[in-house]
Amino acid sequence: xxxxxxxxxxxxxxxxxxxxxxxxxxxxxxxxxxxxxxxxxxxxxxxxxxxxxxxxxxxxxxxxxxxxxxxx
Numbered sequence: 001x002x003x004x005x006x007x008x009x010x011x012x013x014x015x016x017x018x019x020x021x022x023x024x025x026x027x028x029x030x031x032x033x034x035x036x037x038x039x040x041x042x043x044x045x046x047x048x049x050x051x052x053x054x055x056x057x058x059x060x061x062x063x064x065x066x067x068x069x070x071x072x
Contacts, residue, residue: 018024021038023031 021034023034026034
């Protein structure tokens with residue numbers, strides 16, 4: 001994939017993002033506020049998933065391993 005094709009693809013993805021979120025109808029200052037809030041919420045979701053999902057997977061593994069170990 002050449003650089004121009006990758007650049008065009010990123011522009012296309014950004015255009016799709018604007019269409020899906022209806023940001024293209026907002027004024028520039030409203031767009032910047034929306035993007036800031038969206039990025040903040042997305043970062044919090046990613047951080048929360050990074051912190052809590054491994055703990056829950058570990059607890060579920062311990063729970064099911066105790067169930068199957070006790071049954072034998």
